[in-house]
Amino acid sequence: MTNQDDATPNKTKSHVINCGEFIDITVVMEWRNKLLKILPVASDVVLEASDIERIDTTGLQVLIAFIKDANVKGISITWLVPSDVMRNAARLTGLTDALELPNAV
Amino acid sequence: MTIDMEQFKSTYIEESHEGLEVMESKLLELDSGTADKEAINSIFRAAHSIKGGGATFGFADISDFTHVVETLLDEIRNGKRDINHEAIVLFLTSVDVIRDMLTASQQGIEIDQARASEVKQQLEKMLDTPSDDTATAAEPEDNCSTSGWKIHFVPFPEMLARGNDVVRMLRELEDLGTLDVKADVAKLPALEDLNPEECHIGWDIILSGTATRDQINEIFVWVEGDCELTITPLLDTNQSGSVPDHDAKPENKADNAADVTPIKQVLQPKQTPLNASPAAERRVPGTESSSIRVDIEKIDALINMVGELVITQSMLSQLGEDFDMSRCEKLLHGLGQLERNTRELQESVMRIRMIPISFAFNRFPRMIHDMCGKFGKKIELKLTGESTELDKTVMEKIGDPLVHLVRNSLDHGIELPDLRVAAGKPEFGTVHLNAYHQGGNIVIEITDDGAGLNKDKIFAKAVEKGLVESGAVLQDEKIYELLFQPGFSTAEQVTDISGRGVGMDVVKKNIQALGGSVEVATELGSWTKFNIRLPLTLAILDGQLICVGKETYIIPLISIIESLQIDQKSVSAIAGKAELYKLRDEYIPIIRFHHVFGVHTDTLSLDDGLLVVVEGNGSKAALLVDDLLGQQQVVIKSLETNFKKVDGVSGATILGDGTVALILDVAGLIRVAQNGKFQQPRNIIENDGVAA
Numbered sequence: 001m002t003n004q005d006d007a008t009p010n011k012t013k014s015h016v017i018n019c020g021e022f023i024d025i026t027v028v029m030e031w032r033n034k035l036l037k038i039l040p041v042a043s044d045v046v047l048e049a050s051d052i053e054r055i056d057t058t059g060l061q062v063l064i065a066f067i068k069d070a071n072v073k074g075i076s077i078t079w080l081v082p083s084d085v086m087r088n089a090a091r092l093t094g095l096t097d098a099l100e101l102p103n104a105v
Numbered sequence: 106m107t108i109d110m111e112q113f114k115s116t117y118i119e120e121s122h123e124g125l126e127v128m129e130s131k132l133l134e135l136d137s138g139t140a141d142k143e144a145i146n147s148i149f150r151a152a153h154s155i156k157g158g159g160a161t162f163g164f165a166d167i168s169d170f171t172h173v174v175e176t177l178l179d180e181i182r183n184g185k186r187d188i189n190h191e192a193i194v195l196f197l198t199s200v201d202v203i204r205d206m207l208t209a210s211q212q213g214i215e216i217d218q219a220r221a222s223e224v225k226q227q228l229e230k231m232l233d234t235p236s237d238d239t240a241t242a243a244e245p246e247d248n249c250s251t252s253g254w255k256i257h258f259v260p261f262p263e264m265l266a267r268g269n270d271v272v273r274m275l276r277e278l279e280d281l282g283t284l285d286v287k288a289d290v291a292k293l294p295a296l297e298d299l300n301p302e303e304c305h306i307g308w309d310i311i312l313s314g315t316a317t318r319d320q321i322n323e324i325f326v327w328v329e330g331d332c333e334l335t336i337t338p339l340l341d342t343n344q345s346g347s348v349p350d351h352d353a354k355p356e357n358k359a360d361n362a363a364d365v366t367p368i369k370q371v372l373q374p375k376q377t378p379l380n381a382s383p384a385a386e387r388r389v390p391g392t393e394s395s396s397i398r399v400d401i402e403k404i405d406a407l408i409n410m411v412g413e414l415v416i417t418q419s420m421l422s423q424l425g426e427d428f429d430m431s432r433c434e435k436l437l438h439g440l441g442q443l444e445r446n447t448r449e450l451q452e453s454v455m456r457i458r459m460i461p462i463s464f465a466f467n468r469f470p471r472m473i474h475d476m477c478g479k480f481g482k483k484i485e486l487k488l489t490g491e492s493t494e495l496d497k498t499v500m501e502k503i504g505d506p507l508v509h510l511v512r513n514s515l516d517h518g519i520e521l522p523d524l525r526v527a528a529g530k531p532e533f534g535t536v537h538l539n540a541y542h543q544g545g546n547i548v549i550e551i552t553d554d555g556a557g558l559n560k561d562k563i564f565a566k567a568v569e570k571g572l573v574e575s576g577a578v579l580q581d582e583k584i585y586e587l588l589f590q591p592g593f594s595t596a597e598q599v600t601d602i603s604g605r606g607v608g609m610d611v612v613k614k615n616i617q618a619l620g621g622s623v624e625v626a627t628e629l630g631s632w633t634k635f636n637i638r639l640p641l642t643l644a645i646l647d648g649q650l651i652c653v654g655k656e657t658y659i660i661p662l663i664s665i666i667e668s669l670q671i672d673q674k675s676v677s678a679i680a681g682k683a684e685l686y687k688l689r690d691e692y693i694p695i696i697r698f699h700h701v702f703g704v705h706t707d708t709l710s711l712d713d714g715l716l717v718v719v720e721g722n723g724s725k726a727a728l729l730v731d732d733l734l735g736q737q738q739v740v741i742k743s744l745e746t747n748f749k750k751v752d753g754v755s756g757a758t759i760l761g762d763g764t765v766a767l768i769l770d771v772a773g774l775i776r777v778a779q780n781g782k783f784q785q786p787r788n789i790i791e792n793d794g795v796a797a
Binding site for chain 1: 265266270271272273275276279284286287288290293294295296297299301302304305306308310
C-alpha cells in the first residue's frame with residue numbers, strides 16, 4: 001500500500017491516497033487502519049485508483065465503509081482515474097453508487 | 106510470489122481418499138435403501154472436491170474423469186435422473202478408478218488409462234441416455250419456461266475469510282447471462298467497528314438468460330453453508346410465479362427474510378433428516394500413508410504430560426542442588442514421580458499412533474456388496490467395536506489377512522439362500538466383525554453363521570495330502586489348525602475368491618509376523634469363528650531376557666512355549682551332529698545359542714544350561730541358554746536403521762543399565778540354525794555327554 005500522505009493534524013490538508021496495485025483480504029486490515037487514521041484529519045480525500053489490478057470483496061467493503069464515514073464527517077471524496085479493474089468489480093457487485101464512483105469511464 | 110503446489114499434493118491425495126470413502130459408503134447406503142436424498146448430495150460434494158483439487162494440483166486425468174462422474178451425479182441430485190442399481194454399480198466402479206488414479210499418482214506410476222477410458226465411456230453413455238420422464242416431472246420448476254433467475258444472496262460474515270470472493274462469483278455468474286445486481290450495504294458498520302475480513306453486504310441479483318439452476322448451483326456450491334441463498338426462477342409473464350422485486354422498500358426486506366433459506370435447504374429441496382450412519386465417518390485405507398491424523402485431545406494429553414515432566418524435573422534439580430541424606434525420602438518420591446511421568450508420557454505418545462480399527466473394517470461393506478452381487482448370496486455385515494484402537498502400522502498390515510478371512514467366510518461359510526432356507530436358517534447370512542481390547546492385545550473376531558467346518562473332511566484331506574497319518578488321533582482344535590497348512594483347501598470348487606488353498610497359511614504367517622496369533626472355532630452347520638489376537642503396537646513387546654555368556658538377549662514372550670531344565674535321557678543325536686530333545690510326543694531340534702551368535706560362554710554342557718522351547722513360523726526349536734533373567738516390556742529399536750539387518754535378530758533395545766540387548770527373530774533364528782550359516786565361536790571346547 002502506498003500513500004502519499006500520512007496522518008497529519010492539519011485538518012485542512014487534502015489527502016491523496018494511492019490505492020496501489022491491489023486491495024484484497026491479505027492487506028485489508030492494514031487499509032482499514034490506514035483509512036481510520038485519515039478520517040479525523042482530512043477535509044477532502046482523493047482516491048488515486050489507476051493502478052489497481054486486483055480488488056476483492058473485502059477491498060470494496062473497506063472503501064465503502066470509509067466513504068460512508070467520510071460522508072458523515074463532511075469529507076469530500078474524489079476518485080482519480082479509477083482503473084477498469086476497479087470499475088468492473090464495483091459494477092459486478094452493484095457497488096458503484098456506494099463507492100461514489102463516476103458512472104462514465 | 107509463487108506457491109509450491111507440491112507441498113499440498115499429498116494432502117490432496119489423502120483428502121481425496123477420504124472423499125472416495127464417503128462416496129463409497131453413501132453409494133452402498135443408497136443401494137441398500139437405507140440412505141436418504143442427502144446421501145447423493147454428500148457423494149456429489151466429494152466428487153466435486155476431488156475434481157476441483159485435481160485441476161488445481163495438476164492431476165488433469167483425475168479431474169477430467171471425475172468431471173463426468175460429477176455431471177451425472179448433478180443430474181441425479183437435481184432430480185433430472187433416477188438413481189438405480191446399475192448407476193450405483195457404475196459409480197462404485199468409478200470410485201475404484203479414481204482411487205487407482207490417486208494411488209498411481211502417489212506412487213509415480215502410470216495410470217491405467219485403458220480402464221479409466223472404458224469406465225468414462227460407460228459414464229458418458231449413461232449421460233447420453235435421456236433422463237427418466239418421471240424424474241423430470243419431479244422438478245417442474247427447472248423445466249418450465251424461465252427468462253432468468255432471481256438470486257438472493259447474503260454471505261455469512263466468515264464467508265470471505267474462507268477464501269470465497271463475491272467479485273469472482275459474480276464474474277462467473279455474468280458468464281451465464283445478463284446481470285442486474287443490487288447490493289445492500291445498510292448493515293455495513295462504521296470503519297472503526299468493521300472487521301474488514303468479515304462480509305456485511307447482501308445482494309439481490311437478477312440473472313437474465315437461459316442459464317440453468319445447475320449452472321448457478323455450480324457457482325455457489327463452494328459457499329454452501331456459508332450464506333443465505335435463494336434461487337427462484339423468473340417465470341414468463343403469462344405464468345404465475347416469482348417476479349423480480351427490485352423496488353421493494355427496505356422495510357419489505359424483513360418480510361422477505363422469512364423466505365430466505367440457508368443454501369443447504371435450497372440446493373437440497375427434498376431434504377430429510379440425515380441417516381446418521383457412522384459408516385460415513387469412516388475412512389478407507391487406500392494405500393499405506395506416511396502421515397497420520399491425530400485427535401487434538403491426544404495432543405493436549407501429550408502436552409499435559411510434558412508439563413508434568415517438566416515440573417518433576419524442576420523439583421528434582423532443585424533437590425539435587427541442595428541435597429543431603431535427610432532428603433533421601435523426598436528424592437525417592439521424586440524419582441517415583443519421574444517414573445510415573447515417563448510411563449504416562451510413553452503411553453500418550455503411543456496413543457498418537459493408535460487409530461480405530463474401523464479403518465480396516467471399512468472396506469468390507471463394499472466387498473460384501475460386490476460378492477453378493479456376483480455369487481447370488483444374501484449377506485448382512487455386522488460391525489462392532491469399530492472404535493477399538495490399535496497401532497497404525499499393525500492396522501495397515503492386518504488389512505490383507507482380514508480380507509482373506511472375510512472372503513473365506515463369504516465363499517465357504519455362508520450358504521446360498523435356498524440352502525440356508527432348507528437348513529432352517531434365515532435367508533440372509535451374517536458375517537460379524539468384532540474387535541475389543543483384552544490384556545494389552547487387540548482381539549478381532551470374524552464370525553459367520555454359515556455351514557461351519559467339517560472336521561472329518563479336513564482330516565481326510567490332511568491324510569490325502571500326507572500331513573497326518575490316517576490312524577492319527579487328533580483333538581478337534583488340532584484338526585482345524587490344519588487349515589493353516591500350506592496348500593490346504595477343502596473347497597469343492599475353486600472360485601476366484603478362495604478355494605485354491607493359497608492364503609490361509611499366508612494369513613497365519615502374516616499375523617504371526619505381527620507378533621499375533623489366529624485360532625479357529627466352529628460348529629458344523631451353524632457357525633465358524635476366526636479369532637485373531639494382535640499386539641496393540643509393534644514398538645513395544647513383552648520379552649523374556651536370557652543370558653548367554655556375558656550377553657543378554659530378548660526372546661519375544663509370544664514365541665516361547667516353555668522353558669525347562671534338561672533331562673539328558675531325552676536328548677538324542679542324529680546324523681550330522683544334530684541334537685533332538687524329546688518333549689512329550691515331539692522331537693525338537695536343539696539350537697546351541699552360543700554357536701549361532703558366536704558368543705563365548707562357559708556353559709558348554711547341556712547339563713549346565715536351560716532349554717527355552719520356542720516356535721516361529723510353525724517350526725519349533727529348543728534354545729540352549731545359560732540362564733533366564735526376567736521378563737519385561739522392551740522398546741524396539743530398528744537394527745536395520747541403526748546398523749544393518751542381521752539374520753535371526755528382529756531389533757535391539759536398550760536395557761535399564763544402558764547396555765544394548767538384541768531381540769531375537771525366532772523364525773529367522775531357526776532358519777539360520779537349520780542352514781548352518783553361522784560361525785562357531787573359536788576356542789570353545791565341546792564337552793557334551795550326549796546320549797546316543
